[in-house]
Amino acid sequence: MIAPSARRPFSFAVLIALLGGRAVGAQDFAAPAPPGPGDAPVLFLESALPAAAGALALDGLVLRWNGLDELVTRAVAIGFGARKTRVAAGLSQTGEPEVGWTCVALAAGAALDGAGLGVRAAGRRDRDRGALGGALGPGLGAEIGFGAWLAPSAGVKVWTSAPQVWRRGTLPPLSRPLTWGVGLESDPVRGWILHRSPSRGARDMGELSGGVAFVTGPAIAWIEARERPLRGGLGLAARARSATIAAQVDGHPVLGETVRLSVSFGAARSMPDPASAGTSPAPPADRSP
Amino acid sequence: MFVLLLSLAVCTPADRALVGEVFYDAIGDDSGHEFVELFNPTGHAIALAGLRLEAGDGAGPGRWTLRWTGQAGDSMRARARFVIGGALVAPAPDALVTLDLQNGPDAVRLVWPDGAIETVGWGALAHPEYFCGAPAVDAASGEALARVPDDAALGSNALDFRAQPPSTGAPNQPGLEVALRAGSLRVDPEQPVVHGEARLSATVVNRGAVALEPGRVTLSLSLGDSAASRVIEAALAPGDSARVSAVLQALPAGKALAIAHAALAGDERPDNDSDSAWVRVGKGPLEVTEIQYHPAHGEGEWVEVRCRDSVPCELASFRVSDRGAALGVPDPDAPALAPESLAVFAEDRVALLAFAGALDPGRLIAVKPWASLNNSNDTSGVADAVVIRERDGTRSDRVDYSATGIPAGVPLERDGDRWSPSSDPAGTPLRPPRVLAPLASRFEITPPRIRAGAGGSRIAWALPWLRGWVSVEAYDLEGRRVAKLLTEENASGRAERKVRLDAMPAGLYVVVLRAKSEDGSANVTASRAVRIEGVVP
Numbered sequence: 001m002i003a004p005s006a007r008r009p010f011s012f013a014v015l016i017a018l019l020g021g022r023a024v025g026a027q028d029f030a031a032p033a034p035p036g037p038g039d040a041p042v043l044f045l046e047s048a049l050p051a052a053a054g055a056l057a058l059d060g061l062v063l064r065w066n067g068l069d070e071l072v073t074r075a076v077a078i079g080f081g082a083r084k085t086r087v088a089a090g091l092s093q094t095g096e097p098e099v100g101w102t103c104v105a106l107a108a109g110a111a112l113d114g115a116g117l118g119v120r121a122a123g124r125r126d127r128d129r130g131a132l133g134g135a136l137g138p139g140l141g142a143e144i145g146f147g148a149w150l151a152p153s154a155g156v157k158v159w160t161s162a163p164q165v166w167r168r169g170t171l172p173p174l175s176r177p178l179t180w181g182v183g184l185e186s187d188p189v190r191g192w193i194l195h196r197s198p199s200r201g202a203r204d205m206g207e208l209s210g211g212v213a214f215v216t217g218p219a220i221a222w223i224e225a226r227e228r229p230l231r232g233g234l235g236l237a238a239r240a241r242s243a244t245i246a247a248q249v250d251g252h253p254v255l256g257e258t259v260r261l262s263v264s265f266g267a268a269r270s271m272p273d274p275a276s277a278g279t280s281p282a283p284p285a286d287r288s289p
Numbered sequence: 290m291f292v293l294l295l296s297l298a299v300c301t302p303a304d305r306a307l308v309g310e311v312f313y314d315a316i317g318d319d320s321g322h323e324f325v326e327l328f329n330p331t332g333h334a335i336a337l338a339g340l341r342l343e344a345g346d347g348a349g350p351g352r353w354t355l356r357w358t359g360q361a362g363d364s365m366r367a368r369a370r371f372v373i374g375g376a377l378v379a380p381a382p383d384a385l386v387t388l389d390l391q392n393g394p395d396a397v398r399l400v401w402p403d404g405a406i407e408t409v410g411w412g413a414l415a416h417p418e419y420f421c422g423a424p425a426v427d428a429a430s431g432e433a434l435a436r437v438p439d440d441a442a443l444g445s446n447a448l449d450f451r452a453q454p455p456s457t458g459a460p461n462q463p464g465l466e467v468a469l470r471a472g473s474l475r476v477d478p479e480q481p482v483v484h485g486e487a488r489l490s491a492t493v494v495n496r497g498a499v500a501l502e503p504g505r506v507t508l509s510l511s512l513g514d515s516a517a518s519r520v521i522e523a524a525l526a527p528g529d530s531a532r533v534s535a536v537l538q539a540l541p542a543g544k545a546l547a548i549a550h551a552a553l554a555g556d557e558r559p560d561n562d563s564d565s566a567w568v569r570v571g572k573g574p575l576e577v578t579e580i581q582y583h584p585a586h587g588e589g590e591w592v593e594v595r596c597r598d599s600v601p602c603e604l605a606s607f608r609v610s611d612r613g614a615a616l617g618v619p620d621p622d623a624p625a626l627a628p629e630s631l632a633v634f635a636e637d638r639v640a641l642l643a644f645a646g647a648l649d650p651g652r653l654i655a656v657k658p659w660a661s662l663n664n665s666n667d668t669s670g671v672a673d674a675v676v677i678r679e680r681d682g683t684r685s686d687r688v689d690y691s692a693t694g695i696p697a698g699v700p701l702e703r704d705g706d707r708w709s710p711s712s713d714p715a716g717t718p719l720r721p722p723r724v725l726a727p728l729a730s731r732f733e734i735t736p737p738r739i740r741a742g743a744g745g746s747r748i749a750w751a752l753p754w755l756r757g758w759v760s761v762e763a764y765d766l767e768g769r770r771v772a773k774l775l776t777e778e779n780a781s782g783r784a785e786r787k788v789r790l791d792a793m794p795a796g797l798y799v800v801v802l803r804a805k806s807e808d809g810s811a812n813v814t815a816s817r818a819v820r821i822e823g824v825v826p
Binding site: 027065066067068070071095098099126128131132133134135141167168169170171172173174175199204207226228229231250252254255256258 | 736737738740762764765766767768769770794795796797799801803814816817818819820822823824825
């Protein structure tokens with residue numbers, strides 16, 4: 001039996017690696033996780049932030065937006081990394097035919113010591129047969145974006161993501177502008193601040209959000225808050241063997257709750273959280289005391 | 290002092306008859322009603338032979354025209370009066386003349402054979418030749434300019450004359466006289482509810498030369514069979530007035546005459562002691578059921594009315610107005626409206642017919658002049674009012690409406706005793722309110738998918754209350770509010786609106802209906818997803 005103190009680094013690393021992070025403005029692969037770079041394929045597809053460590057992983061995701069039965073997202077993604085190369089692919093479908101869409105996404109990137117850079121591409125097709133025609137065909141749209149992260153010192157990480165730098169055809173359900181974030185770690189507490197730039201054509205001032213995570217054994221819990229309007233979320237994830245189950249509930253002063261559930265399968269990986277050093281550490285077992 | 294004496298001398302030539310009263314603006318057509326009364330304040334007779342009465346047109350200098358010249362037999366005894374006027378003046382004038390006086394600013398003057406002149410001007414006169422000292426006030430229709438007291442000579446028309454009801458051939462200021470100020474009778478509310486109460490009030494004026502002690506004047510107020518009396522407990526000096534009111538209760542339904550009567554023992558002129566007005570208690574025969582105050586398709590404003598009487602309503606006998614005083618008159622050939630039937634009073638009948646098409650032209654009545662209805666609220670929260678009156682002025686219905694929360698172009702429609710945006714965005718003229726089909730859920734949007742810039746969607750709701758406060762907002766997938774689609778309004782529990790979604794950028798939005806019951810004790814929130822389509826240009 002492994003003592004908790006010896007097991008903790010392993011559990012924590014695996015857990016956070018599988019949870020990874022998500023960028024503000026997620027729509028097709030919005031996993032339950034704190035924001036920022038991570039190892040989960042769904043996060044790489046969504047934000048173009050590559051994992052620090054490469055491993056084979058499979059993600060499944062179900063999400064119900066604002067309590068609306070007509071607006072449920074189901075997604076699967078697979079990711080793999082070898083040496084410094086990272087790739088991921090995924091399929092997602094959201095909503096009933098009249099308002100919904102299907103998305104195929106690919107992401108590729110590289111992770112160096114203390115830094116990562118990725119590119120993502122997504123293609124969508126509206127489910128409605130009478131969808132508006134565009135340059136790529138009725139209801140078809142595509143977008144390409146990039147993401148990058150940097151770990152300048154232990155316990156500090158910064159990242160940026162611009163998932164829709166190039167768009168063509170049908171416009172996406174959610175316009176996702178540039179975001180940047182800073183994560184800090186002081187074990188067992190992690191914290192982060194995220195800024196979203198104003199959306200294209202919008203008159204708003206952008207948005208700030210922040211959160212804090214607490215790690216204990218094989219579980220992690222986090223809360224986050226966002227402004228205008230003030231709203232927040234609460235998440236919880238736990239790992240058992242090679243599977244991780246995560247859930248997040250986002251509250252809103254007006255809208256119903258958004259509920260996310262995910263199941264991930266994969267080898268233990270590094271990159272424990274947004275604020276960690278982000279270097280490519282040795283396998284978790286080797287890090288155990 | 291010399292200047293003052295000089296001016297006194299100029300205004301009223303010594304030892305002559307004076308202009309005692311001028312009546313130049315009768316209610317309605319002036320013809321035959323106008324008169325100029327002369328008063329001899331001296332203790333001896335005065336011959337009027339050669340005396341000239343001239344009318345002045347204040348619009349320009351030197352515009353005097355002769356109206357009457359005294360003949361050899363014309364004379365006035367001491368303290369007597371001499372009336373020069375039209376054929377309809379009562380009692381009959383001493384000299385029958387069509388005066389054709391202007392309604393002001395204008396003047397009359399007496400030119401004596403020896404060259405002495407007395408000038409009386411009224412209104413805002415620009416040329417000094419038309420007045421003496423300062424012009425008198427411009428009397429309202431139905432009132433005369435009267436010298437008070439009868440021999441006043443204070444050196445100015447403004448000081449010598451005041452506006453008051455005509456007193457043809459009689460003293461302008463009797464010794465003992467009270468009167469009801471013309472038009473001062475008020476009934477509040479103007480259209481009381483059945484078995485409710487109303488406050489009647491009127492103004493009593495001491496028009497005599499004698500001061501009245503407290504308790505000498507009694508005012509009686511009545512409405513139908515309900516009546517009350519009030520003793521005026523204040524002293525009334527000459528010229529003083531008192532506002533007196535009484536609340537009458539348990540008023541029966543129907544049309545009744547409100548009467549105010551002032552009683553003073555020994556009143557030398559009892560003919561001006563009463564005033565009256567017709568009042569409707571309860572709902573009138575014609576009620577407003579729909580108001581289009583902001584037409585968006587050039588169809589003109591219109592008001593739908595319903596005949597709620599048990600006998601046909603003679604539409605031509607009603608008057609339509611906003612909250613102003615100008616009354617619109619329906620086409621005199623308008624037919625009688627059968628009980629429980631609907632008709633439409635229209636600003637532009639032809640345009641409304643062209644817009645609505647299938648309307649029965651026989652129940653579409655042109656009204657002229659049409660009082661333009663306001664589209665936005667004033668500081669009191671009311672945009673305007675639609676008032677329906679009978680020919681005699683009795684109010685049949687009045688609707689004060691607010692424009693807050695009413696979508697552009699959508700008429701207001703009666704919903705019981707409430708008013709809401711019409712169940713049909715184009716309105717339901719000559720039709721009862723549209724009965725909305727039951728909804729499968731609390732909140733629906735049709736269609737849920739529209740193209741950016743292509744118009745709006747219809748939103749519909751079914752609340753668990755008859756009425757409630759409703760607002761609709763749109764949020765993006767990140768929970769940011771993107772648009773306020775419907776400002777909070779008091780709406781029917783089952784209603785529909787057309788909202789402009791196309792102003793939002795392309796994307797997927799969650800549209801939220803927020804409603805609370807009228808008493809605020811319960812809330813309902815319901816959401817729907819909407820997709821706004823758009824492509825990269």
